[in-house]
Amino acid sequence: MNIYTLDSEEAFVQTAAGLITALVTSRPRAKLGLATGSTPVGLYAKLVDMHRQGLVSFAGVTTYNLDEYVGLPEQHSESYRTFMNEKLFKHVDISLDQTHVPNGNAADLEQECLRYDRMLEENGPVDLQLLGIGHNGHIGFNEPGNHLIGGTHVVPLKEETRVANARFFDSLDEVPTHAITMGAATIMKSRQILLLIRGADKAEIARQALTGPITTDCPASLLQCHPNVVVLLDEGAGRYF
Numbered sequence: 001m002n003i004y005t006l007d008s009e010e011a012f013v014q015t016a017a018g019l020i021t022a023l024v025t026s027r028p029r030a031k032l033g034l035a036t037g038s039t040p041v042g043l044y045a046k047l048v049d050m051h052r053q054g055l056v057s058f059a060g061v062t063t064y065n066l067d068e069y070v071g072l073p074e075q076h077s078e079s080y081r082t083f084m085n086e087k088l089f090k091h092v093d094i095s096l097d098q099t100h101v102p103n104g105n106a107a108d109l110e111q112e113c114l115r116y117d118r119m120l121e122e123n124g125p126v127d128l129q130l131l132g133i134g135h136n137g138h139i140g141f142n143e144p145g146n147h148l149i150g151g152t153h154v155v156p157l158k159e160e161t162r163v164a165n166a167r168f169f170d171s172l173d174e175v176p177t178h179a180i181t182m183g184a185a186t187i188m189k190s191r192q193i194l195l196l197i198r199g200a201d202k203a204e205i206a207r208q209a210l211t212g213p214i215t216t217d218c219p220a221s222l223l224q225c226h227p228n229v230v231v232l233l234d235e236g237a238g239r240y241f
């Protein structure tokens with residue numbers, strides 16, 4: 001793992017954006033795996049800014065998002081489809097047909113998981129998978145437990161994850177109880193992984209994930225087995241590095 005601690009927000013965002021724009025420039029038909037959550041918001045804003053300055057084009061890029069809530073209407077302000085449209089897609093030159101987010105409202109969720117996996121199998125692997133990390137070590141919505149699932153699947157969200165994400169909703173009751181997420185094997189098939197970790201509240205989980213034992217109790221620890229991972233930490237999250 002290549003682990004870097006950046007000493008300013010600007011350096012953090014600039015480094016992440018630099019890795020993505022370098023890839024997209026050298027490989028205009030790149031396949032990007034994308035993530036949601038508060039962590040990549042600054043990165044997406046930077047990519048939009050660079051696009052507006054004519055520094056990067058996403059015209060040939062295809063994207064695959066990690067996860068989506070089950071049961072939130074696609075147009076809901078907190079659906080991950082809305083998040084991606086608002087933070088990135090509608091501000092750059094990517095056609096929405098080239099952007100993929102699991103459909104958390106599919107009539108048959110199991111079929112939707114199979115469809116997503118088939119698409120990733122046929123078109124993948126992704127060139128770069130962007131990841132954040134949950135306070136409990138989850139990646140995508142692969143929650144800690146006694147096992148991990150390889151493919152895309154429906155997952156009941158841990159209470160701590162619903163509480164952590166309640167800040168985006170009016171109340172905890174409104175936070176969905178389930179999500180669709182890419183599985184651990186799909187994430188591990190990415191050619192490169194870019195893991196972003198921000199904030200002093202993530203310092204301990206960063207230490208566990210990056211230097212602790214590889215265990216399903218901390219799904220992000222599995223990334224230690226991947227041959228090409230870049231981890232960017234801000235000063236708060238990088239306290240132990």
Ligand code: GLP
Pocket residue numbers: 035036037038039040066067131132133134135139140141161165
């Ligand atoms: C969310 C997402 C993850 C994200 C994580 C951390 O629930 N499913 O992909 O990495 O939780 O979110 P944040 O960056 O807001 O701390």
